[in-house]
Amino acid sequence: MAEQLSLAAVRDALIREEDSIVFALIERARRPRNAAAYAPAAGADDGRSLAEFFVREAEVLQAKAGHYQKPEDVPFFPQDLLSPLFPSKGYSKVLHSFASSVSVNDAIWKMYFNELLPLFTVDDDDDYYAETVALDFACLKALSRRIHYGKYVAEVKFKDAPQDYSPLIHAKDTDALMNLLTFKAVEEKVKKSVEKKARIFGQNVTLEDGADKQEGNEDDSVCKVNPKVLSELYDQWVMPLTKDVEVEYLLRRLD
Ligand SMILES: O=C(O)C(=O)C[C@]1(C(=O)O)C=C[C@@H](O)C=C1
Numbered sequence: 517m518a519e520q521l522s523l524a525a526v527r528d529a530l531i532r533e534e535d536s537i538v539f540a541l542i543e544r545a546r547r548p549r550n551a552a553a554y555a556p557a558a559g560a561d562d563g564r565s566l567a568e569f570f571v572r573e574a575e576v577l578q579a580k581a582g583h584y585q586k587p588e589d590v591p592f593f594p595q596d597l598l599s600p601l602f603p604s605k606g607y608s609k610v611l612h613s614f615a616s617s618v619s620v621n622d623a624i625w626k627m628y629f630n631e632l633l634p635l636f637t638v639d640d641d642d643d644y645y646a647e648t649v650a651l652d653f654a655c656l657k658a659l660s661r662r663i664h665y666g667k668y669v670a671e672v673k674f675k676d677a678p679q680d681y682s683p684l685i686h687a688k689d690t691d692a693l694m695n696l697l698t699f700k701a702v703e704e705k706v707k708k709s710v711e712k713k714a715r716i717f718g719q720n721v722t723l724e725d726g727a728d729k730q731e732g733n734e735d736d737s738v739c740k741v742n743p744k745v746l747s748e749l750y751d752q753w754v755m756p757l758t759k760d761v762e763v764e765y766l767l768r769r770l771d
Pocket residue numbers: 527530669697698699700702703706754755756758759762
């Protein structure tokens with residue numbers, strides 16, 4: 517995240533993350549549900565599923581390569597990780613030092629597998645399990661990153677109005693903090709934006725004249741992921757979880 521923190525810059529970063537989420541979901545939607553990849557696997561440690569095995573192992577590798585150093589990159593299985601093996605320049609620390617420990621990944625994990633997957637994958641099995649869980653990992657990472665950007669949003673909002681936030685933080689007034697950081701008009705725009713991206717990115721491109729759909733004349737049934745699923749995902753989970761991150765960060769901001 518840029519050193520110069522402003523609400524506009526952070527919102528731009530959130531908009532950019534929309535692209536990653538929409539693309540990741542479109543890629544995952546190429547495969548059917550493949551439920552066997554999520555069931556406890558015979559012979560695996562502690563009856564883990566292939567999906568859990570893959571995410572754990574992928575995070576171990578990525579951490580060794582230097583990932584998970586920034587507060588927006590939060591691992592799903594932090595207990596398994598080793599320090600980076602390669603030096604990096606580091607990143608500018610614009611957030612409070614506890615920021616890395618703020619995580620809603622458990623909620624993201626449950627939401628993704630229990631609620632979201634059935635909404636945008638066909639209930640079938642094509643036996644491409646390894647590819648499927650790699651695609652799931654991409655979706656989980658994109659969602660987690662976007663949601664944990666809430667830490668930056670919270671920091672900017674606090675810096676812009678410490679006089680409004682501080683009393684609520686001292687009083688640990690979670691509901692009032694939630695109200696103060698909520699902008700319903702922005703949320704409506706975000707939902708429309710992400711729905712539109714799903715409609716545009718998820719089209720089949722053809723070279724025949726007039727075959728491409730014009731805007732305003734969309735047929736959502738031919739989109740690779742139903743655009744309404746994207747606006748629902750943001751409405752029900754992505755924005756509420758981002759706000760949970762914001763509140764959790766703010767509650768500890770004056771420690
Ligand atoms: O843009 C903000 O102010 C945010 O806090 C981000 C966000 C979002 O998740 O997109 C969350 C809460 C606001 O109500 C609006 C949007």
